[in-house]
Amino acid sequence: MPDSNFSYLSLTPELQLDALASVGIYPETGLIQLNSYENRVSLFTDENKVRYVVKFYRPQRWSEEQLLEDHAFSLELKAQGNCLSEPVTIDNKTLFVFQGYYFALFKSLSARSLESDNLDHLYEIGISLGKLHQTSSQQHFQSREVLDTETMLVQPIKQLKQSKLIPNAIREPLFAALDSVAIQATALFNAQPFTSIRLHGDCHASNILMDNDTPYFVDFDDCKTGPAVQDLWMLLSGNQQEQQLQLSTLLEGYEQEFEFHVGQLKLIEPLRSMRIIHYVSWINKRWSDPAFPLNFPWFTTDQYWQELLQSLQQQIINMQVAPLSTQPNY
Incomplete structure (x- = not known):
C-alpha cells in the first residue's frame, strides 16, 4: 500500500544525476x-x-x-x-x-503523438494491438495486478467515502450514485465471460506514439491481467456513431493478428465506469503529494464534484443501453 504521506522532495536533480x-x-x-x-x-x-x-x-x-x-x-x-x-x-x-x-x-523515441481521429492510424494500431495480444496471451503474469471490481470499484469507493475533500452538500447523492454504478458495473462485468490475458492496461492515445505509420506503445506501468477490450476502448472518442466507426476500424486491423470475442463489447461501459471511479480515488489518495494540488486545483471545487455526479448518473444510463457493435451505423 502506497505511503499516503510520501512526497518526492528528496528526489532532487542532484540525487537523480548521482543515480544515473x-x-x-x-x-x-x-x-x-x-x-x-x-x-x-x-x-x-x-x-x-x-x-x-x-x-x-x-x-x-x-x-x-x-x-x-x-x-x-x-x-x-x-x-x-x-x-x-x-x-x-x-x-x-x-x-x-x-x-x-x-x-x-x-x-x-523519435516519434509524434497519435492523431486519435485518424482512421488510418487506428487501423495500424489495431494490427499492432492484435499482435501484442497474440504474444501476451501465451503466458501469464504472476505478480502484476488483476483488473477486477475489487481493485477498481470496491476499494476506491471505500476510500472516497473516508475522504475529507468531498463537499458535505454533495456527499449523500454522490455516494448513492457511486453505489449504484458499482452494483450495475459489477453485475455486467461478472455476467460476461472472458479469457484474461496480459494487457498494456492503460492504452490511451497519450501512450501511443507514431513513427511514420508505425505505432509504438509506451508506459507499461499499469500492465495487468484482464479482458482484451481494456486495451481497445480508451482509443474510442466522440459520439456513438463515431465510436462505432473507430471500433470497426480498430478491429479490422486487430483481427488480422488475434481473434476478438465480440461479447467483450458489453464490458466497455462497466470498464469506463471503473476507470472514472478509480481515477478520482487515485487523485484523492495522492493529495498529500504537493504535485497533485498544484496540477489538479479543480479537485476541491464544488463544480468538479457536481460534474462528477452528473458523469456517474450518465454512466448508469450508458450501462443500460445496447453496447457498441462491430458494424458502424451510417
Missing part, C-alpha cells in the same frame, strides 16, 4: 521533466549523444517483483517483433535502485 552515474550514465544536457504524476520521468541526452528517458518509480507503489515482471513483459514483446519503448539493459539488469528509489532507463 551509479549505472554509468552521464547526462550532457539537463533533465527535462516530462508529464507524469505517479512517477518522476525526465528526458536527457548523455555524453554519447544518446537520448534517454529515465523513470523513477513512486516508492511503495509496486513491488520489485512487479517492476521486474513489467520489464520482462516489455522485453518479451520486443523480442516477438512488437514496437514499443522497452527498458534499457545495463549489466544484464533493467531495474536499478539508488537511495530507496527504483529507476529504469528507456531510449527516447
Whole structure:
C-alpha cells in the first residue's frame, strides 16, 4: 500500500544525476521533466549523444517483483517483433535502485503523438494491438495486478467515502450514485465471460506514439491481467456513431493478428465506469503529494464534484443501453 504521506522532495536533480552515474550514465544536457504524476520521468541526452528517458518509480507503489515482471513483459514483446519503448539493459539488469528509489532507463523515441481521429492510424494500431495480444496471451503474469471490481470499484469507493475533500452538500447523492454504478458495473462485468490475458492496461492515445505509420506503445506501468477490450476502448472518442466507426476500424486491423470475442463489447461501459471511479480515488489518495494540488486545483471545487455526479448518473444510463457493435451505423 502506497505511503499516503510520501512526497518526492528528496528526489532532487542532484540525487537523480548521482543515480544515473551509479549505472554509468552521464547526462550532457539537463533533465527535462516530462508529464507524469505517479512517477518522476525526465528526458536527457548523455555524453554519447544518446537520448534517454529515465523513470523513477513512486516508492511503495509496486513491488520489485512487479517492476521486474513489467520489464520482462516489455522485453518479451520486443523480442516477438512488437514496437514499443522497452527498458534499457545495463549489466544484464533493467531495474536499478539508488537511495530507496527504483529507476529504469528507456531510449527516447523519435516519434509524434497519435492523431486519435485518424482512421488510418487506428487501423495500424489495431494490427499492432492484435499482435501484442497474440504474444501476451501465451503466458501469464504472476505478480502484476488483476483488473477486477475489487481493485477498481470496491476499494476506491471505500476510500472516497473516508475522504475529507468531498463537499458535505454533495456527499449523500454522490455516494448513492457511486453505489449504484458499482452494483450495475459489477453485475455486467461478472455476467460476461472472458479469457484474461496480459494487457498494456492503460492504452490511451497519450501512450501511443507514431513513427511514420508505425505505432509504438509506451508506459507499461499499469500492465495487468484482464479482458482484451481494456486495451481497445480508451482509443474510442466522440459520439456513438463515431465510436462505432473507430471500433470497426480498430478491429479490422486487430483481427488480422488475434481473434476478438465480440461479447467483450458489453464490458466497455462497466470498464469506463471503473476507470472514472478509480481515477478520482487515485487523485484523492495522492493529495498529500504537493504535485497533485498544484496540477489538479479543480479537485476541491464544488463544480468538479457536481460534474462528477452528473458523469456517474450518465454512466448508469450508458450501462443500460445496447453496447457498441462491430458494424458502424451510417
